[in-house]
Amino acid sequence: MITKRIIPCLxxxxxxxxxxxxxxxxxxxxxxxxxxxxxxDNGADELVFYDITASAEGRRLFTEILTEVASTxxxxxxxxxxxxxxxxxxxxxxxxxDKVSVNSGAIRNPSLVxxxxxxxxxxxxxxSVDISLIDGKYTVFAKGGRENTGIEAIDWIKQCVSLGAGxxxxxxxxxxxxxxxxxLPLVAAVCDAVNVPVxxxxxxxxxxxxxxxxxxxxxxxxxxxxxxxxxxxxxxxDLKRELAACGVNVxx
Amino acid sequence: MDIKMIxxxxxxxxxxxxxFAAVGVDIExxxxxxxxRNADKLVLPGVGAFRDAIAALRETGLDIVVCEEAAxxxxxxxxxxxxxxxxxxxxxxxEYDGLGLIxxxxxSIEEVVPAGxxxxxxGWNRLELCNESPLLKxxxxxxxxxxxxxxxxxxxxxNVIARTEYGAPITAAVQCGNVCGCQFxxxxxxxxxxxxxxxxxxx
Numbered sequence: 001m002i003t004k005r006i007i008p009c010l011x012x013x014x015x016x017x018x019x020x021x022x023x024x025x026x027x028x029x030x031x032x033x034x035x036x037x038x039x040x041d042n043g044a045d046e047l048v049f050y051d052i053t054a055s056a057e058g059r060r061l062f063t064e065i066l067t068e069v070a071s072t073x074x075x076x077x078x079x080x081x082x083x084x085x086x087x088x089x090x091x092x093x094x095x096x097x098d099k100v101s102v103n104s105g106a107i108r109n110p111s112l113v114x115x116x117x118x119x120x121x122x123x124x125x126x127x128s129v130d131i132s133l134i135d136g137k138y139t140v141f142a143k144g145g146r147e148n149t150g151i152e153a154i155d156w157i158k159q160c161v162s163l164g165a166g167x168x169x170x171x172x173x174x175x176x177x178x179x180x181x182x183x184l185p186l187v188a189a190v191c192d193a194v195n196v197p198v199x200x201x202x203x204x205x206x207x208x209x210x211x212x213x214x215x216x217x218x219x220x221x222x223x224x225x226x227x228x229x230x231x232x233x234x235x236x237x238d239l240k241r242e243l244a245a246c247g248v249n250v251x252x
Numbered sequence: 253m254d255i256k257m258i259x260x261x262x263x264x265x266x267x268x269x270x271x272f273a274a275v276g277v278d279i280e281x282x283x284x285x286x287x288x289r290n291a292d293k294l295v296l297p298g299v300g301a302f303r304d305a306i307a308a309l310r311e312t313g314l315d316i317v318v319c320e321e322a323a324x325x326x327x328x329x330x331x332x333x334x335x336x337x338x339x340x341x342x343x344x345x346x347e348y349d350g351l352g353l354i355x356x357x358x359x360s361i362e363e364v365v366p367a368g369x370x371x372x373x374x375g376w377n378r379l380e381l382c383n384e385s386p387l388l389k390x391x392x393x394x395x396x397x398x399x400x401x402x403x404x405x406x407x408x409x410x411n412v413i414a415r416t417e418y419g420a421p422i423t424a425a426v427q428c429g430n431v432c433g434c435q436f437x438x439x440x441x442x443x444x445x446x447x448x449x450x451x452x453x454x455x
Contacts, residue, residue, distance in 0.1 A: 166372075
């Protein structure tokens with residue numbers, strides 16, 4: 001059977017990874033190429049590069065660096081950030097991305113999901129959703145979690161999957177950065193609602209949090225995290241060995 | 253070593269080219285008939301739907317060139333949809349003839365995969381080696397490779413060199429004489445995938 005995936009996420013601004021990483025042995029801890037290679041050689045099942053650049057110049061640097069990353073790393077690459085049009089899909093796919101993640105761009109224009117799925121296939125379109133529980137309702141936030149859209153999250157996700165999203169990244173604003181574990185009720189609710197792979201994001205603080213995720217929500221496909229990997233708090237090989245020891249099917 | 257990748261306007265040539273470069277072989281993507289005929293080995297890429305890919309291949313006339321070169325005994329490897337094109341026919345969105353280089357058909361995995369499992373079959377899955385093949389000489393049982401597909405080749409057991417399990421056995425790699433192919437993406441399967449490309453270069 002297919003394995004549960006562990007996915008590090010790298011934020012890139014102006015062609016450099018933001019939030020330096022404290023691994024020993026890397027010449028340049030802010031180089032997307034070096035970091036990508038490090039993760040690829042150390043058990044990551046997939047990489048997500050998130051472009052948080054605002055300027056056109058930064059975007060150009062991002063696509064240049066993406067081309068370099070894609071020509072040296074031989075695991076699936078997902079790219080997100082600033083994806084608003086089919087041209088944006090085209091731009092990053094030409095640089096060697098395998099999947100493209102849409103968030104605010106889909107909220108502004110849901111037909112982008114359908115258009116992209118028709119052109120590149122469902123497997124290429126990843127819906128990323130920032131969600132917070134507001135007055136008992138799972139609510140979609142836009143613009144990096146800053147703007148409450150008032151949209152009910154589970155309905156939104158179902159709608160996008162029916163339009164062709166082939167995978168869903170569920171980022172819980174409520175657990176993100178707290179390091180108290182993934183938002184299990186939210187992730188389980190999304191897994192129940194759709195039949196495409198669901199990736200849990202936000203809240204992982206240690207190895208046990210991943211074990212709990214895969215045990216409590218057996219339908220979830222992957223766990224995504226950033227800082228705990230970057231700061232060396234969790235080494236992916238250790239994490240996967242522990243998951244395997246707990247009976248979770250992983251690629252060692 | 254002169255390996256050419258058939259460029260008929262379909263497929264992620266960038267990743268395949270970079271991964272061959274990583275094992276030390278510069279493969280050029282081309283639609284130039286002379287270059288293809290002069291090559292030592294050929295790679296047939298492909299993503300998307302069978303119908304569109306076989307139509308594009310026929311439109312360029314490269315289908316005939318590929319079949320003639322394969323008939324001369326030149327090693328040919330198909331990747332993902334490129335592997336499916338090697339078979340007699342496919343039932344994706346209708347019924348379409350393939351290149352007929354390996355006897356068999358391409359059918360939806362829905363016919364065999366139990367309900368409840370996601371389709372497409374996407375992710376890292378284990379290889380179970382079947383018949384011995386030079387293509388998989390560096391691979392051991394249980395090595396993981398990356399799959400993204402909804403259809404599989406249904407062919408004689410003798411042609412299957414590896415399977416994977418997704419609620420049912422799924423064809424993962426095939427070989428019939430000098431013609432071989434992978435349903436998974438060796439160019440996205442880390443070191444394991446690169447070692448398969450290296451083995452192809454050594455075939």
